[in-house]
Amino acid sequence: MAERGAAQSSASSGESLLFLTDEQLRRGIEAMFFAYRGFTADPDRILENYAYGRAHHRAIHFINRSPGTTVNNLLAILGVTKQSLNRVLRTLVEDGLVESRVGTRDKRERHLYLTDQGIALERELSEAxxxxxxxxxxxxxxxxxxxxxxxxxxxxxxxLRHHYFSNTEGGA
Amino acid sequence: MAERGAAQSSASSGESLLFLTDEQLRRGIEAMFFAYRGFTADPDRILENYAYGRAHHRAIHFINRSPGTTVNNLLAILGVTKQSLNRVLRTLVEDGLVESRVGTRDKRERHLYLTDQGIALERELSEAxxxxxxxxxxxxxxxxxxxxxxxxxxxxxxxLRHHYFSNTEGGA
DNA sequence: CTTGGAAAGTCAACAAGGCTGACATAAAGT
DNA sequence: ACTTTATGTCAGCCTTGTTGACTTTCCAAG
Structure with missing residues (x-):
């Protein structure tokens, strides 16, 4: 399936065996844009009620997915600076949605967990x-x-693909 | 709430008749997140060289797609406020990437076109x-x-789906 | 034990790009 | 004439990203 031709610009070659025309690609690009907007619309609406934003949602999602994860782990997944993440994390801890426990093996690390309240919000968001x-x-x-x-x-x-989708394919 | 038990959490049955487990859905959600980040990464890198952002990219994309579109059209597609769009549009016009022509039929409207320079940047971005x-x-x-x-x-x-994907399926 | 460096947190300043509200203008519609 | 529409603009606010500088904690190597 890989040898799908060269996918040259626009209509230079009449080969309609190709499905990789610029037009097809443009449609895919726009579909991504519009779909992502739909994808985030519902959680965004919910977050407004709590005065949180997408950044909070992302933190909550990945803490829920990997309870006990460290700040550094989260940083790597989210791809933001620690200052940016810290601002979000601080409000979540202050508001009692996230618990930050000092590591036992390495006490420099903070392990993050959702509280019951955090779990409740995560459910609401992810359910939507x-x-x-x-x-x-x-x-x-x-x-x-x-x-x-x-x-x-x-x-x-x-x-990222290798990291997150290599050993999770076993299920189903 | 709404114990989504119906979706048989995780891999309870080997039957792949069901594909809507919460686990499957979660993977889809994360795939959207990571893929969107990849999707925007290349243009973002290019835009840095021009001191533009994603907002500029989006405007350029849709003006290129529909030359002569009006500000109101663009507003509807992008889903932002006119103030927000205007800020972006103003810099693009000032920098000579977009031309704003007063409408002939309705002189209140401004019709937007990419200049050669605008087309060049659009090419660079969309090619990436x-x-x-x-x-x-x-x-x-x-x-x-x-x-x-x-x-x-x-x-x-x-x-949006009806608006943008109903009559564009003709090709291929 | 001391020290280097990693992990984490904090403060300050800044920018992009959303938002609202208020207001101005020109043109179109009634 | 009056209202509505399309656009533009000013001002101010918020979230969420950035950089840079700095401190505290603490593991681990010398």
């Missing part, structure tokens, strides 16, 4: 997001979903 | 983005690409 995703998956069908995931994973930076 | 998209498409294969597009379109807000 899953609902939309579920609807899209249902409407598109299983084959489309597989393709969706495949392309998305190929679109990420390779390092 | 297409390159990544093309690579992902090639690695994933045609069937995956179809599924990718289908799911993304389902994930957008319905109104």
């Amino acid at each position: 997001q899953r609902t939309r995703m579920r609807a899209a998956y249902r409407a598109a069908g299983p084959d489309a979903v597989a393709g969706f995931r495949t392309v998305l994973e190929q679109m990420m930076d390779p390092e | 983005q297409r390159t990544r998209m093309r690579a992902a498409y090639r690695a994933a294969g045609p069937d995956a690409v179809a599924g990718f597009r289908t799911v993304l379109e389902q994930m957008m807000d319905p109104e």
